[in-house]
Structure formats: structure tokens, C-alpha cells
Amino acid sequence: MGTSVVVCIKDRFGSAASCAAGGGVALADLLEQELARQGLAVPVKRLLCFGRCNEGPNIRIAPGGAFFTAMSRERLPEVVAAVQAALAAETS
Template sequence: MNGSNGWRLLVCINRRLGSDTPSCGGRGSERLVERLVELCAARGLELPVETILCFGSCSRGPNIRLAPGGAFFHGVTEAGLPELVAQVAATVVAGPPESD
């Protein structure tokens, strides 16, 4: 297993019911959380996957971010998750986030 090196994945699951404003949850982001956990585990990557309620990039969702300060993924689909996890794994294994 590879540790998280201080990284974590944040998935926006905000859902705006009764609104025409787009939201990540409204575009199915909740389904991505469980799949992300599975894909990380399959790679032996111990990376926390956390949910949040809005990055402020709602029209570009579903949105996922490697935190702190890592890659920001927009328009994520379930089909795109293996590539996302591969990219994230390369960053995580390379070392901890840069501190300010």
C-alpha cells in the first residue's frame, strides 16, 4: 500500500434541487465517490476521498480536486475515473504537497 503523503481527493456532491443552476450532485457526482474509493484501493493507494459542497465551478462539474493545491478535474465521468486515478496516483507517490 502507498500512503497518501498528505494528499486527499475532494469530490463536490452539491445538489441543487428545484434550480436551473447546474450542480455536481445533479450531474451524478455521488456515484463517483464510491468508484474512486474502489479504484484507489485497487491501486493500493491509501488516499482519503472526501465530499464537499461546492468549489464554485458549478457549470464545469462534476468537479474533483486533489488537495491541497493539486490538479483540478472538471466534467468528470465514471468512464474517466481510471485515468484520473492514474494521474492522481503519480502525484501522490511522487511526494507530499508543497508547503507555502
């Protein structure tokens, strides 16, 4: 099964914590651009809620990979590294 990245872009509006409120939409776009720039053919899927809204923005490597909470632009290299590791595991 192929590796993908799942980014929560849910906006719960009002005062409720959500990944969109923390910049999840932009993180998905930036991650997509960075993966493409590095030639990593991995889809970035937008999800509406992992059920961990207070910890967001949240990103998961699928299937069954690392789960990143409190994500920021500065930490996107961590996700890229996890994608590289997942791709390496796929081919080993």
C-alpha cells in the first residue's frame, strides 16, 4: 500500500480549537509543494478531523505511520523525513 500524508484542515469555527485555526490549510499546501520539490511522489490528503483538535495542527503519515501534533511551517522537514523513511520501508 502506498504511503500518503494526511493533513487535517478542519475548521471548527468560533472559539473551538481546530487544525485550520492553527494554519492547517497552508501547511497542507506547503507540504505538497515541498514534497514535489524534492521529487517525492506522495499524495497529500486533506482530512476533516482526527478527533485530536486540541493538539493541532495535526499530520499523519499513512498507513500507520508517525503522527505529528502542534505542527508548524518550521517543523515540516520532520514530516518530509518521515515520508522518506516510509518510502524507504516500502521498497525494502
